[in-house]
Amino acid sequence: MDDSTPLKVALLGCGVVGSQVARLLIEQADDLRARIGRPLELVGIAVRRLSLERPGIDRSLLTDDPMALVTRSDVDLVIELLGGIEPARSLLLAAIGAGSSVITANKALLASDGATIYEAAEAAGVDVYYEAAVAGAIPIIRPLRESLVGDEVTAVMGIVNGTTNFILDKMHTDGADFASALAEAQALGFAEADPTADVEGYDAASKAAILASLAFHSRVRLGDVAREGITGVTSDDIAAATEMGCVVKLLARCALSEDGTIEVGVHPTMVPLAHPLAAIPGAYNAVFIESRHAGRLMFMGPGAGGSPTASAVLGDLVTAARNRVRGARGPGESTYSARSITPAGRVSSRYYVSMFVHDEPGVLAKVAGCFADQNVSLQEVRQESKGDRARLGVMTHRATAAQIEAALAGLATMTEVEPGVSVMRVEGA
Amino acid sequence: MDDSTPLKVALLGCGVVGSQVARLLIEQADDLRARIGRPLELVGIAVRRLSLERPGIDRSLLTDDPMALVTRSDVDLVIELLGGIEPARSLLLAAIGAGSSVITANKALLASDGATIYEAAEAAGVDVYYEAAVAGAIPIIRPLRESLVGDEVTAVMGIVNGTTNFILDKMHTDGADFASALAEAQALGFAEADPTADVEGYDAASKAAILASLAFHSRVRLGDVAREGITGVTSDDIAAATEMGCVVKLLARCALSEDGTIEVGVHPTMVPLAHPLAAIPGAYNAVFIESRHAGRLMFMGPGAGGSPTASAVLGDLVTAARNRVRGARGPGESTYSARSITPAGRVSSRYYVSMFVHDEPGVLAKVAGCFADQNVSLQEVRQESKGDRARLGVMTHRATAAQIEAALAGLATMTEVEPGVSVMRVEGA
Numbered sequence: 001m002d003d004s005t006p007l008k009v010a011l012l013g014c015g016v017v018g019s020q021v022a023r024l025l026i027e028q029a030d031d032l033r034a035r036i037g038r039p040l041e042l043v044g045i046a047v048r049r050l051s052l053e054r055p056g057i058d059r060s061l062l063t064d065d066p067m068a069l070v071t072r073s074d075v076d077l078v079i080e081l082l083g084g085i086e087p088a089r090s091l092l093l094a095a096i097g098a099g100s101s102v103i104t105a106n107k108a109l110l111a112s113d114g115a116t117i118y119e120a121a122e123a124a125g126v127d128v129y130y131e132a133a134v135a136g137a138i139p140i141i142r143p144l145r146e147s148l149v150g151d152e153v154t155a156v157m158g159i160v161n162g163t164t165n166f167i168l169d170k171m172h173t174d175g176a177d178f179a180s181a182l183a184e185a186q187a188l189g190f191a192e193a194d195p196t197a198d199v200e201g202y203d204a205a206s207k208a209a210i211l212a213s214l215a216f217h218s219r220v221r222l223g224d225v226a227r228e229g230i231t232g233v234t235s236d237d238i239a240a241a242t243e244m245g246c247v248v249k250l251l252a253r254c255a256l257s258e259d260g261t262i263e264v265g266v267h268p269t270m271v272p273l274a275h276p277l278a279a280i281p282g283a284y285n286a287v288f289i290e291s292r293h294a295g296r297l298m299f300m301g302p303g304a305g306g307s308p309t310a311s312a313v314l315g316d317l318v319t320a321a322r323n324r325v326r327g328a329r330g331p332g333e334s335t336y337s338a339r340s341i342t343p344a345g346r347v348s349s350r351y352y353v354s355m356f357v358h359d360e361p362g363v364l365a366k367v368a369g370c371f372a373d374q375n376v377s378l379q380e381v382r383q384e385s386k387g388d389r390a391r392l393g394v395m396t397h398r399a400t401a402a403q404i405e406a407a408l409a410g411l412a413t414m415t416e417v418e419p420g421v422s423v424m425r426v427e428g429a
Numbered sequence: 430m431d432d433s434t435p436l437k438v439a440l441l442g443c444g445v446v447g448s449q450v451a452r453l454l455i456e457q458a459d460d461l462r463a464r465i466g467r468p469l470e471l472v473g474i475a476v477r478r479l480s481l482e483r484p485g486i487d488r489s490l491l492t493d494d495p496m497a498l499v500t501r502s503d504v505d506l507v508i509e510l511l512g513g514i515e516p517a518r519s520l521l522l523a524a525i526g527a528g529s530s531v532i533t534a535n536k537a538l539l540a541s542d543g544a545t546i547y548e549a550a551e552a553a554g555v556d557v558y559y560e561a562a563v564a565g566a567i568p569i570i571r572p573l574r575e576s577l578v579g580d581e582v583t584a585v586m587g588i589v590n591g592t593t594n595f596i597l598d599k600m601h602t603d604g605a606d607f608a609s610a611l612a613e614a615q616a617l618g619f620a621e622a623d624p625t626a627d628v629e630g631y632d633a634a635s636k637a638a639i640l641a642s643l644a645f646h647s648r649v650r651l652g653d654v655a656r657e658g659i660t661g662v663t664s665d666d667i668a669a670a671t672e673m674g675c676v677v678k679l680l681a682r683c684a685l686s687e688d689g690t691i692e693v694g695v696h697p698t699m700v701p702l703a704h705p706l707a708a709i710p711g712a713y714n715a716v717f718i719e720s721r722h723a724g725r726l727m728f729m730g731p732g733a734g735g736s737p738t739a740s741a742v743l744g745d746l747v748t749a750a751r752n753r754v755r756g757a758r759g760p761g762e763s764t765y766s767a768r769s770i771t772p773a774g775r776v777s778s779r780y781y782v783s784m785f786v787h788d789e790p791g792v793l794a795k796v797a798g799c800f801a802d803q804n805v806s807l808q809e810v811r812q813e814s815k816g817d818r819a820r821l822g823v824m825t826h827r828a829t830a831a832q833i834e835a836a837l838a839g840l841a842t843m844t845e846v847e848p849g850v851s852v853m854r855v856e857g858a
Binding site: 028031131142151217291292293296300302307310315317318323326327329331337 | 567720721728731745
């Protein structure tokens with residue numbers, strides 16, 4: 001096989017990202033060839049509808065038989081941009097079985113059944129790369145998989161969903177409520193017609209599972225991730241955050257618990273303005289890492305979009321192709337530490353609890369008592385009179401979710417506390 | 430060679446970073462073994478003075494004959510933490526010649542003669558990793574070498590020297606002048622007794638050369654980097670920056686010029702407060718990347734210190750060791766695009782020019798004329814009367830260094846302009 005024999009590439013999916021990948025494979029062919037040592041040749045693109053207009057795409061490459069494409073014996077590299085579990089999983093497994101290395105941006109599949117893919121690749125001696133599955137173009141998989149592999153990561157906090165970051169940003173800057181901020185995001189194309197995957201935190205939860213798996217050398221699945229979306233975030237929550245010198249972000253967080261288990265969840269979270277994550281605007285993504293030796297690192301960049309995602313896919317493609325040329329392989333799945341997941345009630349956080357109370361003597365002491373009864377210590381209490389009622393904001397020190405729930409149960413028994421107590425996690429001290 | 434046969438590691442240098450690496454190789458032995466697939470064994474540490482007390486270091490490992498250590502036939506991996514050109518270069522070449530993969534944090538050597546090292550490694554079929562050479566623990570080499578390898582990087586701007594960032598920070602927050610901010614940095618251990626390498630920009634220039642080489646797939650050497658330190662930055666410059674909504678940072682910048690050549694330099698630079706680099710505090714480092722497809726990315730973290738640097742070294746060590754175990758190799762030097770360096774006078778930037786002028790009619794027009802004569806267009810002009818003189822601040826649009834120099838020559842001929850015109854680049858629009 002000499003230097004001019006092309007490596008053959010099959011592409012599954014030709015949407016925003018796929019069509020950009022196809023274009024770049026042609027536009028940047030000379031650069032890619034120089035970087036890999038052999039040319040790449042796109043030999044087929046599997047699409048659902050052959051008839052659709054696709055400007056700039058060579059129609060002769062299109063096929064509606066993806067299985068035939070990925071099992072071609074001459075294909076070396078398969079790029080999967082279909083999303084969803086099936087048929088993506090079957091196609092990736094078939095590609096791996098046929099000896100191809102695979103590049104995928106499929107966070108849902110990797111978070112729910114990555115193990116099947118990684119094990120098949122290990123058995124076949126091929127690579128699986130998936131930089132585009134988390135935080136778009138931001139190189140985060142490779143730093144976790146390789147750069148920090150000699151360190152001990154203790155926590156990862158990420159703004160990994162641009163749609164929710166845009167909506168929360170709007171709620172902060174315009175004072176908009178959730179519904180109108182969502183409507184604006186939809187009008188601008190930042191949110192889908194059915195925004196469930198984003199606003200309910202499913203997308204972020206998939207990414208949290210992938211990040212936690214890499215950070216802690218364990219298998220963490222979507223089902224392990226505690227998940228809370230942003231649909232319940234109110235203008236009052238935003239105002240309270242502002243008052244406390246914080247912003248509300250949808251954080252995907254995983255951390256090593258004191259007992260060695262993995263805390264992993266997605267929650268709307270108050271972040272102090274001084275924290276680097278607080279400043280991440282609009283549709284950007286950022287991942288903040290705490291590690292024992294490297295300390296605190298942050299990576300930011302565009303979290304979505306055709307071009308950024310295509311950049312991540314092509315980076316993986318070049319790496320996998322270089323490995324082919326050198327007869328080498330990239331790092332496989334690392335699950336040796338096999339840590340279990342911290343039960344939701346034992347996950348710790350700081351909390352901000354906000355409520356309306358009757359403005360009368362002794363109420364504050366009783367409220368504080370509800371926290372003290374659960375050994376939750378308070379960092380700050382703010383009381384603001386509003387006629388015969390008062391708004392009470394309580395910032396706790398670190399406490400477990402179970403402790404906070406018990407304290408809330410205590411508050412619920414107090415006739416002086418109005419129903420509708422709002423609770424939010426606080427991270428990034 | 431079964432899974433329990435150790436890979437043998439030799440360490441050159443046992444200072445702050447080296448002793449931390451030696452400790453972590455023991456403390457984290459089980460984790461490292463699990464991540465690599467075989468154990469690592471530290472077989473020797475070359476030091477200058479055998480007699481020195483080294484807490485936690487096994488004295489039997491110490492040797493004062495580094496050449497004998499690196500040429501041992503049983504050594505697989507050599508970590509070089511000596512710094513400087515010689516004997517580091519001879520030792521690395523000997524290690525490579527003996528078949529070891531090498532990990533180095535030696536920015537000075539790589540920037541001045543990296544080609545010799547890379548070529549020797551290519552010929553011997555071994556790896557050279559050097560994440561710790563730039564921006565301490567921040568994974569930046571690997572993202573440039575691998576994650577962005579399918580993209581076209583157009584510019585890299587980095588705060589890559591913690592000492593100067595600390596000093597400039599002090600000058601901003603305390604209104605300190607350079608000398609007293611330097612003295613404080615020295616007292617706190619953030620600056621060395623001889624601070625030349627930091628404050629004159631040599632350290633940052635080495636890193637700029639390494640970043641430019643990677644970003645543009647070319648060989649860029651220390652001598653190619655235009656270099657300006659921070660010793661000439663005055664309290665007036667800091668005040669002017671503040672007035673313009675900017676901070677002064679020592680930026681290492683490389684960018685693809687319109688003619689395809691590489692602009693590369695280290696200069697004190699005004700950065701608008703809204704730019705992510707403006708917020709990088711104290712001894713932190715950050716690297717901001719602009720690429721054609723991924724867009725704008727930023728990486729931040731601790732730029733120096735024993736633990737962070739040791740983390741970067743160990744990440745490289747695990748990667749190189751995994752490659753050994755798999756019979757694979759990491760990416761080599763990529764210099765195919767062989768771009769040349771933009772002549773200093775043709776490098777473009779926005780500029781802020783500040784001067785005192787006689788406060789009389791027509792002076793502003795004449796000053797503006799000096800810029801117009803060189804086709805430099807102005808973005809903003811600020812004039813502040815101070816009795817019979819006025820301070821004039823001029824922000825230009827992008828212009829070349831040669832244009833600005835010619836405009837300054839014009840100003841020098843004006844009797845209404847006092848001597849001591851100050852000039853600073855502005856980046857990050």
